[in-house]
Amino acid sequence: MYFPMKKKLTKYLFVLPGFCFFAFAMLIPFVMGINIAFTDWDGVAASYQYVGLKNFMDIFRDARIRTPFFNTLEFALIGTVVGNVVSLYLAMLINSKFEKLNHISRTVFFIPVCFSSVLTAFLWKFLYREFISDLFGTKNLLGNPFWVIPAIVVIGVWNGAGINMLIYLSGLKNIPLELYEASKVDGANAFQQFTRVTLPLLMPAFSVCVTLTLTSWLKEFATTLSATGGGPGGASRTVSIYVYENLYKYYKAGYGQAVSFLFSLCLIVIGLCVSSFFRKREVEL
Amino acid sequence: MKHKKNMPGDVILLLLMLATIVIFVIPLYLAVLTAFKSKPELSRSVLALPEGLYLENFREGMRRSDFFHSLRNSVLVTFPSVILIVLCASMSGYSVARHAQKTAALQLLDKVYLASLMIPFQILMIPVYRIYKALNLLNSLPGMVLMLTGTSIAYASFLYVGFVKSIPREIEESAYMDGCSEMKTFWIITFPLLKPVSATVAALHVMWLWNDFNISIILLQKEMVRTITVKQFYFFGQYTAEYGLAFAAAIVSMIPVIVCFAFMQKYIVNGIAAGAVKS
Known part of the structure; x- marks a missing residue:
């Protein structure tokens, strides 16, 4: 406006330092990885050969990839729904009227976020084995092919709900109280206030939280690997774990890289769709 | 209320x-x-x-997990990265929020950052390992900082973009009127207003980077440079039967992060309470 030329350059200067880090750590390795996906590299040897699209064709013939594929969808579905409902529930609890309890409970709900997934998985393995099974008179849920995925989702939600809770909480706090008062004057009950005022104004928080939980569950790796290693009998093996196993266990780095490439493509498309779905529904104050 | x-x-x-x-x-x-x-x-x-x-349990656990050495490594890796992330991502998020609507390149950058959030780290494991080996950066703490910062920029920018949009432009525009350059305006006017989100970004990344496993496990293999989390991974593997010992070591290792959070929490709450988000 006032310095047209200078301003034009400045806006690029602003993103430059961040972009350099990003390019070094993600963009360049990503492009190098694509190259590997077209080879028969085993991950160790110095030499490899280009095999064209063979790796990609193999994906569709690979029977072993089906279970991980459906497991990943199950993780994503259960994890996203449970994760967001729990986080929003926690945020609303904290945003309620018990001033003193709110401070304590926010800290309590957030503390698990301080724990690494390795540590959390270790803690819950202990709980499932020694405590929860005694409490409900069941066998270890992590050893049950049907319950293992919900059981891992519980671990992940306990571990991560605090983050989305904070995002929802700041969204809730940004809703002007006048809107609630105005809607009350108009005769809205608590439920109507929730659906007509709270939810629409929380859309920015939803677009962040849903996108992030969905994609993080789709690439679920560390918690599951530490908790069950993909077991029992592959019942909790995710696509990410399958990729990892191709690289480090089956010595098929080229094929693994092809799977993870196709998989990343799907993730990106899903993520962009979900994010734009919510962004379109954001309302400006 | x-x-x-x-x-x-x-x-x-x-x-x-x-x-x-x-x-x-x-x-x-x-x-x-x-x-x-x-x-x-x-x-x-x-x-x-x-x-x-x-x-x-505590005495033995701390001794066997070589606690103070890995604590030092974790500190040297986490805090420089968090500072870099806050500085770079706030600038980047600001520029995208203010100019992306009219600048195709920034719009693309926003999309690329968003897309990169969905990439599973396994796709980068092998290429990163190869690059680091070629550059002789394996088992180096500065190399680790580089990687942690690079992989965190996208998410941090994402958080800043949303926040900057809720800050009215009028304040910045009045600064331009007084002859302030955009860069100067950002650091003097906008960056302080971003304090709530900066605190959130810093607090979250202290936790995440402190707990990072995926990157550390491939870049930090030597005993000398292992961070607490990597140490724990091997430690838990060794002491699966000795819960007491393992939990004692784990609890001690979490004290720095919990103390740090207790300290940061105040800033997050104050930032939100100050109403900097409301226009």
């Missing part, structure tokens, strides 16, 4: 709150309990209170 008295509703809410707190605390409570129990005590009962403060 003004609320009408609503007794039954209040009681239900209070009960829900307490029940939720209990559910969240139980796992931690049992971990702490276990850390204070000797092995025979633990095998008798998981729930019983420890007979005395059995501190041997």
Whole structure:
């Protein structure tokens, strides 16, 4: 406006330092990885050969990839729904009227976020084995092919709900109280206030939280690997774990890289769709 | 907040709150309990209170996990990265929020950052390993900082973009009128207004980078440079039967992060309470 030329350059200067880090750590390795996906590299040897699209064709013939594929969808579905409902529930609890309890409970709900997934998985393995099974008179849920995925989702939600809770909480706090008062004057009950005022104004928080939980569950790796290693009998093996196993266990780095490439493509498309779905529904104050 | 008295509703809410707190605390409570129990005590009962403060677990756990050395490594890796992330991502998020609508390149950058959030790290593992080996950056703490910062920029920018959009432009525009350059305006006017989100970004990344596993496990292999999390991974692998010992080591390792959070929490709350987000 006032310095047209200078301003034009400045806006690029602003993103430059961040972009350099990003390019070094993600963009360049990503492009190098694509190259590997077209080879028969085993991950160790110095030499490899280009095999064209063979790796990609193999994906569709690979029977072993089906279970991980459906497991990943199950993780994503259960994890996203449970994760967001729990986080929003926690945020609303904290945003309620018990001033003193709110401070304590926010800290309590957030503390698990301080724990690494390795540590959390270790803690819950202990709980499932020694405590929860005694409490409900069941066998270890992590050893049950049907319950293992919900059981891992519980671990992940306990571990991560605090983050989305904070995002929802700041969204809730940004809703002007006048809107609630105005809607009350108009005769809205608590439920109507929730659906007509709270939810629409929380859309920015939803677009962040849903996108992030969905994609993080789709690439679920560390918690599951530490908790069950993909077991029992592959019942909790995710696509990410399958990729990892191709690289480090089956010595098929080229094929693994092809799977993870196709998989990343799907993730990106899903993520962009979900994010734009919510962004379109954001309302400006 | 003004609320009408609503007794039954209040009681239900209070009960829900307490029940939720209990559910969240139980796992931690049992971990702490276990850390204070000797092995025979633990095998008798998981729930019983420890007979005395059995501190041997802590002493042994800290010694065997070489606690202070890995603590130093974790600090040297985490804090420089967090500072870099806050500085770079705030600038980047600001520019995208203010100019992306009219600048195709920035719009593309926003999309690329968003897309990169969805990439699973396994796709980068092998290429990163190869690059680091070629550049002789394996087992180097500065190399680790580079990687942690690079992989965190996208998410941090994402958080800043949303926040900057809610800050009215008028404040910045009045600064331009007074002849301030955009860069100067950003650091003097906008960056302080971003304090709430900066605190959030910093607090979150302290946790995440402190707990990073995926990157550390491939870049930091030598004993000398292992961070607490990597150390723990091997440590838990070795002591699966000795819960007391493992939990004692784990609890000690979490103290720095919890202390840091207790300190940062104030800033997050103040930032939100100050209403910097409202226009």
